[in-house]
Amino acid sequence: MVFYMEACDSGSMFEGLLDKDLNIYVTTASKANENSFATYCSPKHYEDTCLGDLFSVSRLENSDLQDRRVETLQKQFQRFQNAPEGSVRKSEAYRKLS
Template structure:
């Protein structure tokens, strides 16, 4: 995102980082994960002042939301504070649209059964939101880069790695539509 020109003050990162103090983690961090919960996520999304931090948005802004964690039909998991249910996310997106708080909003969700977050009437076609998910409503999302000898874990997920590697391979000013990106990501996942 920064390579594409976004400034730090326009990026909000919510990351539980529960591995920060694990003795097996070679890259220590200092994040407190309790603030990563559905209430704060929705507050940041809606630009509420009660949010710990967040970038306000207006009617000409383009917003990108990337979510990566576990999911199940009808919800995605949050590290603390309960799950984020599809109808709650849907209502938040509708409210943000009604407030005129963006021009376009793009949501990528990396989670098993993530397609269930937007199926049916959950995502109206007239609110300027484009959602792309790692899986449909009934399938798993899959990990990749699992054969790195120095780590005893997988380092990515197919969907996320596909769109990130595509973004990294693009030169600044090299346009790509969301439809083109969808085709590329779908082939790789």
């Protein structure tokens, strides 16, 4: 089973809850104490209105580019895990990845 958790501080949701032998994988938009980042925000109107988050949008757009019959969770994880740390650098890495 795989969970994709999209929210600020989402890394805190499963901390210490899952035994390693359960065969459940969780990937989150952010660490336990960091924000996730919005994307597809209106530049002129409703600046607080965004259509997605970099985590989910990047993952979905990446899925459109990959052959989902052969794309593995491991390949997907490595692609996103290699994004640099730090909010601005991480945000830019997700944009480039998309």
